[in-house]
Amino acid sequence: MQLDDLPIGQPARITAVDWTLLVPEEAQRLRALGIDNGAKVTLAYRGVFAGRDPLALEIGRMTVALRRIHARAMTVEPA
Amino acid sequence: MTRAIRTAALVGNPNAGKSALFNALTGARQKIANYPGVTVERKAGRMALPSGEPVELIDLPGSYGLDATSPDEEVTRKVILGEMEGQTRPDALVVVLDASNLEQHLVFAQEIIALGRPTVIALNMIDLAERDGLVLDPTALEQALGVPVIPTVAVRRRGLTELAAAIAEAERHAGEPAHPQSHIGLTERRLEAHVIADGAILSETRRHRLHSRLDRVLLHPWLGPVILFALLFVMFQAVFAWATPFADALESGIGAISAEVRATVPASLARDLLTEGILSGVGSVVVFLPQILILFFFILVLEATGYMARAAFLMDRLMAGVGLSGRSFIPLLSSFACAIPGIMATRSIADPKDRLTTILIAPLMTCSARLPVYAVIIAAFIPNRSVGAGVGLQGLVLFALYVIGIVGAMAVALVLRRSVTKGAASGFIMELPKYQMPTIKDLALGLWQRAWIFLRRAGTIIFMVTVVLWLLLNFPRAAPGEDQVDASIAGTLANGLAVVVEPIGFNRDIALALIPAMAAREVAVASLATTYAVAATDEAETAQKLGDQLKSRWTLPTALAFLAWFVFAPQCMSTIAVTRRETNGWKWPLFMLAYLFGLAYLFAGITYWSAVALGL
Numbered sequence: 001m002q003l004d005d006l007p008i009g010q011p012a013r014i015t016a017v018d019w020t021l022l023v024p025e026e027a028q029r030l031r032a033l034g035i036d037n038g039a040k041v042t043l044a045y046r047g048v049f050a051g052r053d054p055l056a057l058e059i060g061r062m063t064v065a066l067r068r069i070h071a072r073a074m075t076v077e078p079a
Numbered sequence: 080m081t082r083a084i085r086t087a088a089l090v091g092n093p094n095a096g097k098s099a100l101f102n103a104l105t106g107a108r109q110k111i112a113n114y115p116g117v118t119v120e121r122k123a124g125r126m127a128l129p130s131g132e133p134v135e136l137i138d139l140p141g142s143y144g145l146d147a148t149s150p151d152e153e154v155t156r157k158v159i160l161g162e163m164e165g166q167t168r169p170d171a172l173v174v175v176l177d178a179s180n181l182e183q184h185l186v187f188a189q190e191i192i193a194l195g196r197p198t199v200i201a202l203n204m205i206d207l208a209e210r211d212g213l214v215l216d217p218t219a220l221e222q223a224l225g226v227p228v229i230p231t232v233a234v235r236r237r238g239l240t241e242l243a244a245a246i247a248e249a250e251r252h253a254g255e256p257a258h259p260q261s262h263i264g265l266t267e268r269r270l271e272a273h274v275i276a277d278g279a280i281l282s283e284t285r286r287h288r289l290h291s292r293l294d295r296v297l298l299h300p301w302l303g304p305v306i307l308f309a310l311l312f313v314m315f316q317a318v319f320a321w322a323t324p325f326a327d328a329l330e331s332g333i334g335a336i337s338a339e340v341r342a343t344v345p346a347s348l349a350r351d352l353l354t355e356g357i358l359s360g361v362g363s364v365v366v367f368l369p370q371i372l373i374l375f376f377f378i379l380v381l382e383a384t385g386y387m388a389r390a391a392f393l394m395d396r397l398m399a400g401v402g403l404s405g406r407s408f409i410p411l412l413s414s415f416a417c418a419i420p421g422i423m424a425t426r427s428i429a430d431p432k433d434r435l436t437t438i439l440i441a442p443l444m445t446c447s448a449r450l451p452v453y454a455v456i457i458a459a460f461i462p463n464r465s466v467g468a469g470v471g472l473q474g475l476v477l478f479a480l481y482v483i484g485i486v487g488a489m490a491v492a493l494v495l496r497r498s499v500t501k502g503a504a505s506g507f508i509m510e511l512p513k514y515q516m517p518t519i520k521d522l523a524l525g526l527w528q529r530a531w532i533f534l535r536r537a538g539t540i541i542f543m544v545t546v547v548l549w550l551l552l553n554f555p556r557a558a559p560g561e562d563q564v565d566a567s568i569a570g571t572l573a574n575g576l577a578v579v580v581e582p583i584g585f586n587r588d589i590a591l592a593l594i595p596a597m598a599a600r601e602v603a604v605a606s607l608a609t610t611y612a613v614a615a616t617d618e619a620e621t622a623q624k625l626g627d628q629l630k631s632r633w634t635l636p637t638a639l640a641f642l643a644w645f646v647f648a649p650q651c652m653s654t655i656a657v658t659r660r661e662t663n664g665w666k667w668p669l670f671m672l673a674y675l676f677g678l679a680y681l682f683a684g685i686t687y688w689s690a691v692a693l694g695l
Contacts, residue, residue, distance in 0.1 A: 023503070023506065025148045025429055025430075026429075026506045026508060028146065028148055029143070029148055029429070029508045030508060031265060032143035032144050032186075032265070033143065033183070033508070033510060034182075034183055034186070034269060036266070036269070044291070044294070044298075045294065045298040045300075045392075046300065047300070047392070047393070047395065047396045048300035048301060048303065048304060048393075048396070052300075053395070053396050053399065054392060054395045054396065054405065054507050056294075056298060056392060056511060060180065060182050060183055061179055061180045061182075061183070061211075062180055062183055062510055062511075063290075063294070063510070063511040064508065064509070064510050064511065065388075065391070065392045065395070065405065065507060065508070065509045065510075065511055066506070066507065066508045066509075067395070067399075067506050067507050067508075069506065070506060070508065
């Protein structure tokens with residue numbers, strides 16, 4: 001399952017990241033925020049407009065906003 | 080023999096509470112300037128060590144690591160490593176950690192500690208961590224990191240003395256990094272951060288945290304945008320409604336001084352300069368101080384509470400529609416106060432094309448300098464009546480002007496992103512900070528800094544421009560029976576310009592106001608006030624309020640066209656200057672001037688002729 005398909009409130013672990021789908025600077029920023037292989041995340045909120053973009057992700061004690069296009073590059077496994 | 084600590088820098092992740100700690104440590108003794116060559120704000124202040132010796136404390140932009148991705152983080156990296164031109168390398172580094180988010184904040188902290196420089200850790204916002212049910216052991220953290228750890232609560236001034244003492248002693252904790260492997264990678268640092276954080280957390284009761292409850296409402300797919308829109312609406316209504324008594328008091332105060340001068344000083348050109356030039360001109364701008372402060376108050380509160388990032392989240396999708404991201408929303412919202420801090424705030428946008436587009440549209444956000452212009456015209460031409468539900472027509476028109484600016488900005492962004500700033504669509508990655516109660520002291524300090532900037536402008540630029548304009552309006556003196564304004568140098572210049580602006584419904588007086596308003600928009604009001612004070616034929620007319628003068632001299636279509644002009648016109652030299660510095664050249668500021676004047680002319684014309692056609 002890709003991260004953007006994860007139901008809201010379902011804790012999951014990132015099992016793979018396709019870094020080739022991401023711009024290098026954005027990949028670096030995501031990793032700086034701890035959004036990386038092995039991280040435990042929960043999808044908390046989705047935007048309202050078309051595509052329900054962006055997403056708010058809970059990781060540790062942080063909430064991070066990102067776009068669906070980033071979430072699409074990440075494979076998750078419900079935990 | 081240890082070298083004394085003379086400069087120290089606050090470093091840490093964004094949202095660690097650095098600025099609150101900086102304010103608490105330095106009080107009002109701050110200097111805000113720019114680093115040479117870049118427009119990243121350099122915030123420095125003085126703090127005292129326990130010995131009484133002063134230390135210069137620098138507040139560095141929040142950063143997630145030493146490998147920079149934005150101009151902001153680049154400054155942090157350069158200052159820490161001593162590579163920043165015009166800035167000596169800080170003698171000590173104070174790493175500010177959010178106590179309730181250790182596993183994230185320790186990643187950057189380890190990178191700093193590994194530099195082997197005198198380092199102190201401020202374990203900040205420890206009260207919020209406790210509120211969230213987190214009990215921490217600072218001693219365990221100290222042992223794991225090998226540098227002093229001081230628990231602090233910046234907003235309650237807790238731990239500040241201890242922190243100052245630790246900074247004074249910082250030299251002793253350098254040179255022997257606890258981790259000999261100073262080149263470990265990000266993944267290792269993250270694993271290590273988890274281990275250290277787990278070791279420092281004594282107990283953790285997972286409580287239902289306040290901020291997730293708030294987010295459930297404020298980020299709600301439907302409620303969220305409704306609340307955001309309502310908040311912005313209240314903000315703009317308040318700017319008009321709350322400020323009125325204060326503005327009236329200021330206005331009558333200035334009127335009283337003017338009357339007093341007229342009564343005591345014998346009639347002369349010097350007296351006219353004082354009353355018509357300085358008091359009318361500068362006074363007409365100063366009365367807007369209450370409105371500007373109310374606007375800044377809202378923006379500061381939105382920022383300090385953490386709501387601003389939520390607004391960015393809610394707006395991201397809309398901004399994506401025009402090729403920008405939610406990140407651009409924050410500089411654009413700041414531009415409602417002033418485009419200069421707004422343009423400077425674009426430094427947090429990593430994508431260069433995104434950043435350039437945001438800079439180019441920032442002047443379309445209705446800044447506080449336009450408020451005096453809008454307020455005077457609205458008060459004079461729009462009837463003060465309710466349109467129901469406690470909403471006034473004047474407030475509604477003001478709101479509409481803001482909306483036109485926003486819609487115009489979005490349309491321009493859409494066009495720019497498909498033409499001159501074409502590039503790959505940018506992303507949106509942003510931490511949403513925890514909600515916080517803003518402290519009165521930080522708000523008061525922020526408001527004071529804004530008020531001071533505004534009054535200094537009124538006392539320098541606006542003062543000088545007004546005096547020069549008064550002189551140009553009064554010389555050469557008119558022959559008896561001739562109109563003074565027509566005879567003057569300024570009048571001659573304005574008559575020339577009037578030919579250009581007549582097709583869009585502007586009269587000679589407006590043409591006259593537009594020239595000095597290049598210095599700053601609000602000067603337009605001062606110029607009109609001075610012009611009409613000079614043109615007045617008797618004492619009673621001179622004493623008339625500017626609004627009444629305008630009402631008797633302008634038609635409604637002209638007034639509306641004037642408003643439309645100011646929605647778009649780039650009349651602010653400081654904005655042009657900051658754009659030049661920010662984009663490293665004249666190309667973009669000139670482009671900005673050209674497109675904004677074009678739009679202003681076009682829309683003022685459309686407004687004028689539509690209003691005339693409608694018979695207004």
